[in-house]
Amino acid sequence: MNRETDVLVVGGGATGVGVARDLAMRGVDVTLCERGGLGSGTTGRSHGVLHSGARYAESDAEGARECIAENRVVKGIAGACVRDSGGYFVALDGDDPDYFEAKLEGCRAQDIPAEPMSGAAAREAVPALADDVERVIRVPDAVVYPSRLVAATAESARRHGARVLPDAPVTDLHTENGRVVGATVDHDGGETVRTNHVVNAAGAWAGRIAEKAGVEVSMQPTKGVMVAIEGVEVDPVLNRCRSPADGDLVVPHDDEVVLGTTSVAVDDPDEYSREDEAVDRMVAECAAMVPALANREPDRTYWGVRPLYAPDEDERGGARSISRGFFLLDHADDGVGGFSSIVGGKLTTHRRMAEAVADHVCDALGVDGTCRTADEPLPGHDDPAELDDLVGEYVTDSPADSDLRD
Structure with a gap:
């Protein structure tokens, strides 16, 4: 079957569906393809924190400002996709007091609401x-439910005219005269899709999609484990107030907490080892903040991979030091037109990433139109039951918030 579309988006995580939504709202004909259920990659296997920017306040001013701005936007448009829990940065006896002061000063410098507490x-x-908690900084972190967010964003894209295809892997990209002009999609017996532009939003798998067009995108996926334990009551998101390390995050859910996380470079985002020792370390480290976690057996665990972009990884000093910022790559600079990749970034900034992509694509295609995604609420934003119906339609294999559906 042959089809045509103005823009083909490859990847159905938060950023990909955000791109489809933004372009469709500007009147662009969009098709989105995802190899599995929407959100089944990095998005659905995240720790589910809607960052206030405080985590980056002392080390990445630009990233912190992006986070606090998008934190407010997502809370405004996503409703019941978010649990507005608040967050604490927790300093224990022996933690560096200078780091605490730098964190607090950074929050204030980036206009992130931050209140010190004894x-x-x-x-x-x-x-x-x-x-032995000595001091805390209270900040406006929140919990985001990735399945609801992705499903509602996809439904908004569809209502604005986008074609959204879960379980539709792109098996090949077609080039003519130095441009990507189409793709082969394994959907409903197979499709050939002709297009004016392809957006590669495949996250940790972006390098593999780029290879299909003869382009190199240097990804360095890193694996992380999340550990869920039931029966421990914590209301805010807890962050250990120290330099990022394993086991410094406790995320509240209704009947459980999710502990995270490691950051270890892997060669293959699909095939990697999952060590029991990492799970034990998460429990032990997080128990320093919440003693009721000590020696508890996990009720469930899940692993995910981050889509880190690392063209200069050797100079950065390893996986934890690779930028969490996002990068928009125009592959015309590599000699392949009609093809762009969006890599890196965070779940919190997915809408901003999508806006940057949509601006770029509309400029390339000569399309007038401004971004409206920060102003229009998502479908079902005020109706959890509607959101969960949309999750059932679009999303599979998203353990980050599977407790909502148990």
Whole structure:
């Protein structure tokens, strides 16, 4: 079967569906293809934190400002896709006091609301905290439910005219005269899709999609484990107030907490080892903040891979130091027109990433239109039941918030 579309988006995580939504709202004919259920890659295997920017405040001012801006936007448009839990950065006895002060100063410099609290005040608000919590910074972190967010964004794209295809892997990209002009899609017996532009939003798999067009995109996926434990009550997102390390995050859900996470470079985003020792380390490290976690057996675990872009990884010093910022690559610079990749980034900034892509593509295609995705609420934003119906239609294999569907 042959089809035509103005833009083909490859990848159905948060960024990909965000690109489809933004372009469709500008009147562009869009087709989105995802090899599995929407959100089944990095998005659905994340820790599900909607960052306030505080995590990056002292080390990445631009990233922190992006996060606090998008934190506010997502809370405004996504409704019941978000649990507005708030967040604490927790300093324990022995943690570096200078780091705490730098974090607080960075938040204030980036206009991130940040309130210091004594350990006693923090324990009164969150009794599960350890006795040796010395100080806390309260910030507007939140929990985002990736399945609901992706499904609602995809439905918005569809209502604005996009064609959204889960379970439709792109098996080949077609080039003519130095341009990508189409793709072979394994959907409904097979399709050949002709297009004016292809957006590669495949996350950790972006390098593999780029190879199909003869382009190199240097990805360095890193694996991380998340550990869910039931029966421990914590209201805010807890971050250990220290340099990023394993086991410094506790994310509250209704009947469980999710602990994270490691960051270890892998060669293959589909095939990698999953060590029990990493799970044990998450529990032990997070128990320093929440003693009720100590020696608990996980109720479930899941692993994910981050889509880090690392063309200069050797100079950066390893997986944790690779940029969490996003990069928009125009492959006309590589001699292949009609083809762009969006790589890196964070779930919190997915809408901003999509806006950057849509601006670029519309400019390339000569399309007038401005971004409206920050202003129009998502379908079902005020109706959890509608959101969960959309999840059932679009999303499979998304363990980050599977407890909502149990």
